[in-house]
Amino acid sequence: MKRNRMANEEITKRGVLIADHSQNMAALVAVMLRSLGRKDIREAYDANKAMTELKRRVFDVLIIDDALDGMDGVAFTRKLRASTDCQNRLVPIIMMSALPDAKRIAEARDAGVTEFLRKPFAANHLLARLTSIETNPRSFIEAEQYKGPDRRRRTVDIGENERREAGKAS
Template identity: 30%
Template sequence: MSRSLPRVSLRPEDLAPLKVLVVDDNMNVMRLICDVLRASGVGQVEGAADGVRARDMITRWDPHIIFSDWNMPVMGGIELTRSIRRAAVTGDRRIPNPQAPVIIVTGHRSEADVEVARSAGVNEFVIKPFTPAALLSRIQLVLLKPRPFVVSADYIGPDRRRKLELSYNGPLRRSSDPTEVVDVAERAATRDTIGVELEALRALIAARRRVDAETLKMTYRVMQHTSFRARQVRDSVVARASALLMEYADAMGGHEHCEAEVMEVHFAAIAKLLVIEPGQVDEAEEVLGQLQMVVRQKIARRRAA
């Protein structure tokens, strides 16, 4: 299991030609994934509400990559994957590419669930709740680290000799996990990863032109992870800035009171902090102080309303 936020190194020219199909019966989740992918630079993104409609889209559109929910009415993600892989043997003309990468988006994370997905021919997992980088890192894996396609008597799908990776972006929880990382290269890599996640989130909110419930949940989760990773590398100003955004979200009491402009102020401040050298304490504290002033003013107005 991946225990840290994956770095996303795909270039815009890698994403622009892609056609990605998103399959989910929850329209809010489908739209959210579609918006994340479009905002991140994926050229063409379409949605389908279940596996049957997805098969129709596959026939007409021939997507390069498929994101699918596990549980859906009519035909779920695992059954959809099996039907795609079977075409490698049956020659089903309705499935132009039986080898199309399938990424399952699900809350299932047990070893038994992983084995079911592996046996069906799934390429990768994204575990809910997800972040923009979690989705993009799965695209990175299937594009930059493709696995040989296997057709045998008992299995059809990508080579299973590499374990499916669960895209987990939460805090480290094992007692053996390190409490802090102080290596300069690790701090730089962490800042780079945070920057990728931040830009994807900013693009998503800009594309949606508002902060809805799903976007706020994703933002909160990204900030939780950003704060945690920053603390791991003793990047206290980035950790504090992330905590301020969570404090603002908590104080507002819901997405309907969160302003996209205020979120952008947070994102811009964190982006500045990410390029300030660790030794430039006064400059970092000035950025943080300005952000804190904005947050305190907004919280005070909300409480007075």
């Protein structure tokens, strides 16, 4: 049986932090990651422990539940993205949620979440998000109202129809 592994842990050279209030769910996600070839996996079960881990060492990916104890995932993401003293403020974030609606997914995106997973999900869904992070890295944007990965997923050549002043000047 051939497993779908990424060569030499390309995405998670420095590890993955799973932040979920449910120890069972965190353990399940860890099993999925191990089946994909990941080895360096840490778990945190509340917002304080997750932030402590993020300040302690560098991670390549944060997988966070929207219903994290102590602070929901969207608020946690906003706090992390604004923490200029945290070495992981630019880390790609995959948010998991059991009952997300379009509004909540938009809030997560606007807070700086990189990818989103609806629970329940399979290892191949997680692999798709990890692969997206690796193959399509997005620039980090710092603006007054937003700090996080560029929300645009593709670039479009608009030719000579540029209407913005900044676009005309170049």
